[in-house]
Amino acid sequence: MTQHVTAALPADAPSDDSARREWWRDAVIYQIYPRSFADGDGDGMGDLPGATARLPHLKRLGVDAVWLSPFYASPQADAGYDVADYRAVDPVFGTLPDADDLVRKAHALGLRVIVDVVPNHCSDQHEWFKRALREGKGSALRGRFHFRPGKGEDGELPPNDWESVFGGPAWTRVPDGEWYLHLFAPEQPDFNWEHPAVHDEFRSILRFWLDLGIDGFRIDVAHGLVKAAGLPDIGHGEQVKLLGKQAVPYFDQDGVHEIYRSWRRILDEYPGERIAVAEAWTPTVERSARYLRGDELHQAFNFEYLTTGWDAAELRAVIDRSLDAMNAVRAPATWVLSNHDVVRHSTRLADGDAARGLRRAKAATLLMLALPGSAYIYQGEELGLPEVTDLPDEVRQDPAFFRSTGQDGRRDGCRVPLPWSGRRAPFGFGPAEGGPSWLPQPADWQELTVEAQDGDPTSALEFYRGALAVRRAHPALGAGRDVEWLDSPKGVLSFRRTTPRGSVVCTVNIGSAPVTIPTPGTGTVLLSSAETAPGADTTILPADSTVWWAA
């Protein structure tokens, strides 16, 4: 009858073993967005010491690893995705010893640490780019970027028609008349990956962080490094957005794979299964799977899943497509619903009704966590945080917001600092009540703090803790290759996952009305996202709900 039943776990459930083989095949990886996670020094910006102090929250939550978005030295033109020094921590986030401390404390808790690497572009304040500007046309340093003369009589037109993902042309002219390529903001010049020095530099950067003890990399814009020869025109506007799937000459070129083969060799030199996950937006999941061939990377984000609506047929189709594509290269499927670039799923699925949004978010989360493979959780989703949709324009910092077209520029709403405790902003995000936070938090987040939800069996937090505990303990959940679809009424997804040591049935009612189904499995509810009363023969599945059944 209750929402969070954790009965009938098999007795031989695996123990917490962070050293197990191929940990990444079923890992639950929690994304820390450092500037918004926890502020240790009270300057209003999250930092590494703040994050380290909050690691016990993640241990208790039950995740396997954390992925930290960039904390490197950066002018913060794109919230740290504009890196000025790949081997230094930005003072806003702390110091290198702070990074070391975070890694050591995470490891002591049995949590692995993945860090972002940003190889497509750097900051215009990176030493190489500053020198390229200074040393002028034809200089060796310009060869490490894409500098070109312009078109038109006086070179006053960009070298080609490529658009920045953030809007406007992908080229900016420098005072001596040449143009440089930036697929993102003008402050983010693209590296030229035809140049051997770029390859050497990144191999060295990977080693730097691997030597420090990190467990893997999330590769930013992994599909963008190699551009089509000759930088050909596309011939039309409206080219690409973040998470776009169009085939364009600056993304998903075959040449990128050789780079990842060389990176894999480096990862494999290190003990302890260091991994890499690609942020690669490709036209199809099959194209994404190419990044995961045996000698390339370990995982890729499944953006096709993230962008699928709350629709039974579409979800089933994307699940099948993803598993087929990943099985073909023996890679784990991954599942993700939210990150720092998209509207939080509790709001995305809400259709304007916050309560419905939370209901669907919990149901979607249980579905995601029942699927074979690895899952990503974005900080704050375990608190049921909604997107903040009413931020005043003057506090917004997303660079895309300030440009007229391209990516919608509304990414600040999912980046609002987390509420931890207390009844006054910044709700424990920083050390002092009434202290600053780089984006304002809604006043009603006092109800959503970790402190407020801790121990409340109806809270989103306890729901996530329960789900991750059952997933970890049940042999039929986590790693795997297939789901067995079961007959179900329209609008309901039902599948079984079977191992010799136990089976689980997952039922999801995607519809907005309750549906009666034959009671699945043994009739024992392992976990459900809404109140469910299993009958001996039939059970009513509430609207927008997921149930895990022992089978």
Ligand code: NOJ
């Ligand atoms: C993808 C990152 O997730 C996003 O936040 C960033 O703006 C772009 N890459 C450019 O680095």
